[in-house]
Amino acid sequence: DTGVSQDPRHKITKRGQNVTFRCDPISEHNRLYWYRQTLGQGPEFLTYFQNEAQLEKSRLLSDRFSAERPKGSFSTLEIQRTEQGDSAMYLCATGTRDLTQYFGPGTRLTVL
Amino acid sequence: TQLLEQSPQFLSIQEGENLTVYCNSSSVFSSLQWYRQEPGEGPVLLVTVVTGGEVKKLKRLTFQFGDARKDSSLHITAAQPGDTGLYLCAGALTGTASKLTFGTGTRLQVTL
Numbered sequence: 421d422t423g424v425s426q427d428p429r430h431k432i433t434k435r436g437q438n439v440t441f442r443c444d445p446i447s448e449h450n451r452l453y454w455y456r457q458t459l460g461q462g463p464e465f466l467t468y469f470q471n472e473a474q475l476e477k478s479r480l481l482s483d484r485f486s487a488e489r490p491k492g493s494f495s496t497l498e499i500q501r502t503e504q505g506d507s508a509m510y511l512c513a514t515g516t517r518d519l520t521q522y523f524g525p526g527t528r529l530t531v532l
Numbered sequence: 533t534q535l536l537e538q539s540p541q542f543l544s545i546q547e548g549e550n551l552t553v554y555c556n557s558s559s560v561f562s563s564l565q566w567y568r569q570e571p572g573e574g575p576v577l578l579v580t581v582v583t584g585g586e587v588k589k590l591k592r593l594t595f596q597f598g599d600a601r602k603d604s605s606l607h608i609t610a611a612q613p614g615d616t617g618l619y620l621c622a623g624a625l626t627g628t629a630s631k632l633t634f635g636t637g638t639r640l641q642v643t644l
Binding site for chain 2: 424455460476478511521
């Protein structure tokens with residue numbers, strides 16, 4: 421257990437529905453990252469927060485994706501109008517200035 | 533184009549054998565991390581290396597960061613079934629103090 425928690429662990433949804441995932445970081449970590457991992461691949465960067473500020477977004481993050489970290493603590497990742505191609509493991513990681521990142525257990529999304 | 537290439541992609545060995553996994557890039561990384569990931573879980577950090585030429589040992593695992601900070605290796609001595617998993621290298625590119633770029637992964641299976 422790294423101290424990073426994610427909820428839910430699994431989500432099955434129908435195409436076109438909206439989904440929201442939550443990440444609770446290690447309390448003293450001011451950096452928070454979202455990654456997406458598809459089967460057989462390494463995680464791919466989606467977005468990065470330092471405290472409440474979203475400082476970087478990947479081109480993978482289409483207009484249907486939005487992430488927030490309103491108080492610099494927990495973060496949410498929302499996907500609107502889900503598509504089958506969104507099926508993946510969504511990973512949250514947190515860290516400090518030393519660049520080491522600690523990952524949560526992930527949310528497995530299946531879009532039917 | 534994958535920034536970090538890992539080899540081999542798959543490795544099946546017997547308990548007690550030694551193995552080495554390689555992580556190569558043409559880019560320079562300010563730090564490099566190795567993770568192990570089990571099915572349905574997030575990556576678990578094994579080590580962070582930051583200095584070119586650095587060698588770190590973690591019990592039967594030895595990690596090396598290349599002198600030019602473009603490559604790394606993970607050597608496991610006397611592999612055990614508990615070492616089975618997906619090994620991922622991930623680097624923070626120089627000048628991007630935010631996201632990790634992950635390698636393609638090496639899936640290791642250790643049998644009795």
